[in-house]
Amino acid sequence: MDDPTHSPPLPPGNLDDFNLRLAEIAPTLPRRLRQCAEYIAANTDRIAVSTVAELASGADVPPSALMRFCQLLGFAGFSDMQRLFREAYSPGWPDYATRLANLKCNAGSPAALLAEFIEAGRASLESLAKTADDAALTRAVTLLSQADTVHIIGLRRSFAVACYLAYVFEKMSVPVILHDGAGKLDHRFALRPGDAVLVITVAPYSPEALCLAADARALDLPVVALTDHITSPVARHANAVLAVPEVDFGAFRSLSATLSMAMALAVAVGSARG
Amino acid sequence: MDDPTHSPPLPPGNLDDFNLRLAEIAPTLPRRLRQCAEYIAANTDRIAVSTVAELASGADVPPSALMRFCQLLGFAGFSDMQRLFREAYSPGWPDYATRLANLKCNAGSPAALLAEFIEAGRASLESLAKTADDAALTRAVTLLSQADTVHIIGLRRSFAVACYLAYVFEKMSVPVILHDGAGKLDHRFALRPGDAVLVITVAPYSPEALCLAADARALDLPVVALTDHITSPVARHANAVLAVPEVDFGAFRSLSATLSMAMALAVAVGSARG
DNA sequence: CGTTGGATGGAATAAAAATTCCAAAAAAAA
């Protein structure tokens, strides 16, 4: 006999209820069903126009798992769940541009701000796609993939990029040292023959980063610079200069382009090493 | 034998073609088929989510009339026509998990890799524009701007975002503590009444971040979560959940959308505090 | 007034989709 308190058969009546219930049960689900929950949460907009088979294959689960999932949510089955979305369906925000305009319409709100940052990021990526120097990137990959250990330095606003790079390198088993300036230790003795240095710095260029680049150069170690202009002061010390144009919004700088470049670099180096 | 000039079997390839063709043939149609044309023209937005029977009954014609109508338009049948509308609704569908999977195997040139990451970033931003939850963002801004001190935690792949957030908050004179897990210190005693917590975590969710969120919640402090899905385990502990869709494969994750959201949040909080 | 040709409605059929069920696998408990 079924325990009525155990699986209350109350299907969500609107999209908010749906999200609420989804968030509520998701953490308690076993593997396959959680895959369903995650895929559905990330693709709510496709439910109205997809079949069980399509969604299941997207979530990488068998159709029957998706059916179970719908039932756990309180629906009679997939069709029942889909009805909710078909009724609420309207071809929505037709495209990116309209939606952005919509976000911006109440100026000064957080949403308007978000729209500005999204646009700045997009513009940066576009401009990177146009101006990227393939030869310099290839050279950078070669230099770093031949190094014993890669030293990464990036401070202030570039610290986030340096951290992420260190993370990705580590995931790809590339030996890496992140110089974070903690304790004001003198980094010079960490540089060994065979190492390479990756400097990330944008205006106003941090003296510590420039200094590490100069030291490495003095020791004849290869230096790769990820910076904002080819005229950047770090370019003097570098064997490969990756210039990434980045659009500022107000005093704040989108990091989208810089991060894309950083990831391409890291992944290329990682796979070049084996 | 059929006269090939009489019924050219060229299905419209996009919505403009469709409307064009509809306007073109509508005046020449007999009664029932004209009813179809008129109903379809007035309800284009429901085609993607309706069945033949539904549309036919809406147009007050038998299903077979509607089938004939689809074929006159150049489609093989109703399903063929419907596909156009289902696909047009969200372009850029073939998803990135597979594309990046291929990428990893083929290990293309660094330039190709860069192009892929740029494209991934662009897709993430676009998707963020479409799905951003204004209400949750506003709530998050309110909670954080009323806090004495903002505690930020984000580890592993989210550490970069946490760093950048701490940097921006600091620039805007918002008191902030970045919990970096260094020294495995117990963070709990750092949380004071009046503080708020900002947790950044994506799958696989780091236990430390979840734990800080739970502790804050237990102390009745407001918790804002910047995460990948509303089904994220951190959502249970959060007063505001900012879900940011991000194109993601294995260790490689575009952070473009997450950073845009983070910056909007930080700047909005900074200005709300004066 | 009968013939002709397209238009129509509905029943029959085919295709696709949803849903259930059960044996096997995995995980948890003992």
Place this chain on the structure above:
DNA sequence: TTTTTTTTGGAATTTTTATTCCATCCAACG
């Protein structure tokens, strides 16, 4: 470890949906 329970995948089944076909209807024309 062995037993018990839960979870899973896939094949079988049912239901829904799309599509075709044909007898009938209607209007124009001879």
